[in-house]
Amino acid sequence: MTKTFRMNEAQPRLLDETGQGIVGAPLDRPEGPKKVSGRAHYAADGLPEGAAQGVLVRATIARGRITGIDEDSVSGLEGVIGVFHGPEFLRNPAQGMAGEAPVQPGGEVHYHGQPIALVVAESFEAARDAAQRLVVTYEAEAGVVTDPARSEELEQDDPETAGDFEAAFAAAEVTLDRSYTTPAQAAAAMEPHAALAEWEGDELTLRGALQMLRFNKEELADSLGIPAEKVRILAPYVGGGFGSKLGIGPEAVAAALASRTLGRPVRVVMTRQTVFDAVLRRTETSQRLRLGADRDGRLRALSHDDRVSNIQGEGFAEPVSQASQFLYGAEGLSFAQTLARVSRTPAGSVRAPGEAVGMLALEQAMDELAEMLEMCPVALRLKNLPEKNPMTGQPFSATRLGDCLREGAERFGWDARKPMGSRREGEWYVGMGMASAARSNMLVKSAARVRLSGEGAVVETDMTDIGTGTYAILGQIAAEMLGLPVEKVEVRLGDTSFPGASGSGGSFGANSAGSATFLAAKAIRETLAGRMGCGLSELTLQEGIARGGNREVPLAELIEEELVEEASVEAGDTSESHFSSGFGAHFAEVAVHAYTGEVRVRRMLGVMAMGRILNEKTARSQALGGMIWGLGAALTEEMAHDPRTGHVVSRDLANYHVPAHADVPGDMTVVFLEERDDMANPIQTKGIGELGISGAGAAILNAVRNACGARVYDMPATPDRVIAAMEAAGF
Amino acid sequence: MPIAQAHATFKQESHMRTRFTVNGEAREVEHDTRTTLLDALRDQLGLTGTKKGCDHGQCGACTVLLNGKRVNSCLCLAAMHEGDEVTTIEGLGSPEALNALQKAFVAKDGYQCGFCTPGQIVSATAMLEELRAGDPSFASASLEGEMPLDDAEIAERMSGNLCRCSAYPLIREAIAMAAEVKS
Known part of the structure; x- marks a missing residue:
């Protein structure tokens, strides 16, 4: 019978005590040699006889x-x-x-x-x-209604509120009321959807x-x-x-x-065009931000309303204001969503649903508020760090947003930022921008099996590795716990005959499948402690040697027959008592061409606190990838629909512009601040895959504003829109 | 004409044989006249390291070396390559014996999901040769003389290979690392 562990209270930080230094280390992916030599087999690879x-x-x-x-x-x-x-x-x-x-x-x-x-x-x-x-x-x-803006089939719940927004907004000394739009976007994974x-x-x-x-x-x-x-x-x-x-x-x-x-x-195998037509897209959004603040920058009122779309029969609505609800807080908060029904390719989750588009609006609004207050954008955010989730009153389980902001400003050289439009290099305006990042964190029911024999260990779960580093981190967790070199752990994934995991999504995969692996390995440690005749806390497993109770025994000698443990984990009381989120700060420097409006991102820095890092190398890759998605959302990505039929016009990779090498600067830095989230899960981690996007695009757009005066409210900031906005700003 | 008989005629007309060298080995494939080099490699020869990301020459995942030059194999008909020499990712190294570029991609984490990776590596292989040969790019300061191996050059020259995981900075670090090892 599989033991299911419920996360009801903070757990000991065992991975800080095992002492092997494997968890967290920037190790290469174990499946790397297969991937770089073309031997990793994806769904469409290989046609069986007679297929x-x-x-x-x-x-x-x-x-x-x-x-x-x-x-x-x-x-x-x-x-x-x-x-x-x-x-x-x-x-x-x-x-x-x-x-x-x-x-x-x-x-x-x-x-x-x-x-x-x-x-x-x-x-x-x-x-x-x-x-x-x-x-x-x-x-x-x-x-048939194929244009969401024309849809009259609207669904709207009562706004989510705390305090009295209208009163707080009316009483605020400085107010801002702005509208933004973001287009539909595509996940556009490189592998087309395939089945054999x-x-x-x-x-x-x-x-x-x-x-x-x-x-x-x-x-x-x-x-x-x-x-x-x-x-x-x-x-x-x-x-x-x-x-x-x-x-x-x-x-x-x-x-x-x-x-x-x-x-x-x-x-x-879907053609690339069918992937655009028939796979869930990210909804387009229209958003309205209202901010009210005191002259000294204290937020008094914050409202983030949005309108999104989906086809009839789909329950999903992009949670646009998700991060806006807890990032800063104010006396009066209000968040209303309208879902328009439309006959278009259905909408669903695309990396960081909510934050990926909502933070573009919120963090540009914050930048504009800082301008109105003649305040440093970093200082404005530091002034508004909430102590608790302002909507629910839950304490944060771990938050280092302030540290991320300060550390980022220091490392980026934020002091050197010039007044708007005053830095010019030849035909290019140059500017800097920044934004906060937040992405709420989850633990999803997940199971894993760990086997230990004299040969080494095996981890088995139906968890997937979609590029996220699952093979690496589950191997590291098992190796750390069982006192083995990481090469002695084989990780088997992606097979439903193995114990069922959370799957990859919502940045909860490492938390969930990682915790299950940890707990299964911990159960094996308990058995080994029994065989050593010592308590679990006395047991040390390192490099294939077990120590405890004044004995030192090669691990292989303790294992007559394979030890097998399966464990399952699920969220418990801590998910109610505390609110867990990753936080960070993004900084960007851009050059904007004075005559064409072309935006070139010169460098980016993301400073993030996302709990325990399981593999510094793969975590960095995830964060970097997210930041580049932010770049795409800010500057290049736009799914266009034919207004007559609703069909996707930009339905291939020549017309839907994901960032390419030439769009992405080489100077991209990710810094992780040390953190443990004791309330999140038994391994004190937080999700990584989506935090990198959150706010990254806004940092770029705020840098565009600083460079050349252009404030682009309809994204992406393509050259035509940038030029128009520059002219509107008098540049 | 009965359908079965029509099919037989059609089959003769629509199928053909092409001989080429793949990763140093002489190979012969019988294929539909419409078969791309990419599909012949993947489905007939089982060389599935070369990936189909778009089938339209837009993503670069299918990049192979054709007589030493990089091409999008999805845009090549197999029928056009009688006698040609093709090198795929499998021909550059195996998991047990990776070449310098492949090792650098692993060391730098110049990939995530791995799907575009074979195309990136094959493309980089040819790109480094193009640089050494002094072929200029849009990023080059001059049309002649030695081309620097800087990030701007690599970025420009690798822009035909998309990576949605967006490992771009690390891909370029890996290429630079391998190029240094080689020189």
Whole structure:
């Protein structure tokens, strides 16, 4: 029976006492040699003998009903095996942690680009050809709303409030009221969504590009109407996720259906265009920030309202004001959200849902408030550090926001920042900007198994490594706990036959799967202490040697047969009693071309406090990646829709501009401040993957303002918008 | 004409054989006339290290060396490469015997998910040769003379290889590290 540990109180900092120095060390990823030599196998890698290939067909109307799928239109083509469609087909991928099938629309079309059929052929070329030729007839609905701004189908709850915002705002000495927009964005992971399905009798094995296997297994089984025990999902390597692979997707269900009928393996890989059309996007937002402050910079009133969109039937609404609700606090707080229903590619979680777009607005508003107060932007933030979560009254479990701000300003050379528009180098204006960062932290139910034998240890969990460093950190935790060199620990991931983990998402993977691994290894330590005849606290395990009770024994001698422990962890009382969040501060220096409005980021610094760092190298990579996502959101990324049909116009990587090498400066620094979050989980960690984005884009946009006067309210700050804003500012 | 017979005719017309050298070995593939070099490598020869990220020459994940020069293999038809020499990521090193660039990517953490990584490494291999040969880039101060191996040059020359994990600064540190080791 697996022990489930509930996080009800602070736990001893055992990883600070084990003394091996493995946890936290900047070790190379163990799977690195496979990845850099092309031997790591992703979902679409390798075509088994006899496999057929499928290509998804997309709907070409915004909304309506399919009246016919003319299989004869392609049946004469060489190599075509069949056309599949039906009630099991998914409209869109499941939302994260759904654990059940997403909408299965039958013969209905709910958005332009919805996958409606799968053409299977002997070759990819034949399947692609047939998918393009397949004749589909529709009965299109009239008057479909494809533009969220025009939607009248609105959902709005009462605002979330604390204190009396209106009164505090009215009484404030200085007030600011600004509106911002951000466009829809795409996760655009480099690996397109892919599935390879194979049946043995009534048992399905699916190799997939998925982030949360414990949930995906349930979602796939529910979609197909079969018991979850009949489904095994494998995803040992995933080519990036960023939220886009949280839930089971149309490609997986379509591959499974076709494979079951044909009695042979079927591989379905989404084209890049289908990834844009049919994978959950980040909603566009319109946001309104109202800040009221005293002359000395003390915030009195803070309101952050937003409007987002999603298709009918999806519960997800981007939590835009999530960080605004606890970052600063004021006497009067108010947060209202409006969700507009629209016939467009459905919206869901994309890296740092909420903060990624909400912080662009909040932190630009704070910058503008600092200007109005003639105050240093760092000082304004330092003046408004809350002692508790201002909405809930919960104490923070650990916060070093003030230290991040001060340390960042010092390291960045913030003192050298010049008045707006006064630093010019040839044709370039140069400026500096900064912003705070926050991302709330979670612990999600997670299990792991650890095996220890004379040969070394093995960690097994269905957790995924989507580039985040899971292979590295779980190996480090087990090695640290069991007194082994890290090379003696093998980490096996991405297989639903292993204990079910949280999956990768919401920056909770390392906390959750890491804690489960820690607890399983701790149970093994207890057994070893018993065999040594000493108490658990006396036991020392280092470099394969056990010490305790005045004895020193090689670890291998204590293990006659393999020791196996499975442990499970879940959130408990501390998640109610305390509020846990990562905090940080971003600093950016940019150059803005005086005549073209082109923005070049010259350098960035992120100082972050995110609990115990498990691997300084992979953590830094995560933080850097997040900061570059911030750069993309600020300057380049914009998903454009055709207003007539709602279809995604920028549906490839030439039209949707993710940052490229040339957009990203080499001078990017990440500093982690030492921290332990005792209330977060048994290993005192916090999530890392999303904090790096939070505020990073705002720091860049605030630097643009400092450089050349341009304040861009409609993001991204492309050259046309920057030039217009410069002119508006009189530059 | 009955469909089965039409298929037989079509098959003859739509399939062909191409011989080329891959990672130093002579290989022959029978393929559809529409098959890209990328798909021939991945699905026919099982060299799946070369990745398909967009199939449109926009991401660089499919970069291979074609007669020593880097190309997007998704934009090459297999049929066009009779007699050519192709080098893929598998030809640069194995997990047990990584080359200098591959080692540098591991040491610098110049990757995260690893999907764009083979393309980055193959592209960097050719890019360093282009630099040594004195090929100028948009970032070069002059069209002639020795090209410096600085970050701006590497960034410009590697911009055909996207990395959504955004390991960019570390990828460039890895390339610079490997180039120093080699020189």
